[in-house]
Amino acid sequence: MQGSLREALRGDGLVLCLALMNARTPDVPAIAAACGYDAVYVDLEHTSTSLETASMLCAGAVGAGISGLVRVPSHDPSVIARVLDGGAVGVIVPHVNSVGEADAIVDATRFPPLGRRSISGPNAVSGYGQRSATDLTEFLDARTVVAVMIETPEAVADCEGISAVAGVDIVLIGASDLTAEMGIHGQYENAHFHHAVESVAAACRTHGVALGMAGIKSLDLLERFVGEGLRFISAGTDVGMMTEAATTRARALRGLEP
Incomplete structure (x- = not known):
């Protein structure tokens, strides 16, 4: 990706991100880059991945020329700070239901005067140079x-205010959790x-x-939402x-059996 992820998000193109659930080695972001993805995010919400591994994967993304984000498991500002200080270019924060929660997340992610993020030092994002x-x-x-992730009807009802919070770059709809909370799980139509x-x-x-x-x-649905x-x-x-690719291949090969 040429330029920063924030710049790309302000443009007219699509930003494609691959979620890393089971990957634990720094070559995977390079593979994602070779496949045409703009970013990866390391999922700490639904996996046992450590902060150390997340940092390594984000450094791998920098080396591959794409962006490395981390989905944090909660709104805990100390975890958010460690993820960013460890080299993530950004965070994905789940279950943000109100303006107050979005404000608190900006506090944890932005330096003063907009936020209250503690100032550490250079990292992979800054290139470790002296500044x-x-x-x-x-x-x-x-x-x-x-x-910030919108995953409940309450968050949808407050989406106007959440989107207006200065310092928020992406409002990310978690379709599975949102439809589950709405009582229509998986009914994306x-x-x-x-x-x-x-x-x-x-x-x-x-x-x-x-x-x-x-x-x-x-x-078809994604095309509609792009509109x-x-x-x-x-x-x-x-x-x-x-699993999808491996299953398709195995089924095709099984078809060769006499």
Whole structure:
């Protein structure tokens, strides 16, 4: 990816991200880059991956010329700080249900005066070069991506306010959890789900925030949401893509049996 992820999110193109659930080695981001992805995110919400491994994978992403993000397991500001200090270019924060929660996340991710992130030192994102404290914080703040996940009807109802929070870059719809909370789990063609997406998309357009989507495989649906302003797509997981491709190949080979 040429330029920063934040710059790409402000453009008209799509940002494609691969979720790393089972990957534990730094060559995987390079493989993702070779396959055409713009970013990877390391999932700490649904896996046993350590902060150390997440840092290594994010460093691998930097080396591969793509962006490395981390989905943190909670809103804990100490975890968010360690992830960013460890070399993630951004965080994906799950289950953000209100303006107050979005404000707290910005506090944890942005340096003063916008936030309260503690100033550490150079890392993989800054290239480890010598910089003054002011230059370093300006450099990192300009590149740090903050994604908040909308996964409940309450969050959809407050999407206008959440999208308006200064310092938020992506409002990411978690389709699986959202439809589950709506009582229509997995029914991505349901009109109530589409109305929720339209509401969030409109809020994102109003406030100049990128709309993101996770959990949708249908190209037809994604094309529809691109028409609504979708810019960031969580395209799938490492284990999901491996099992899908491996299953397809095994079935084809079984068809050769006499």
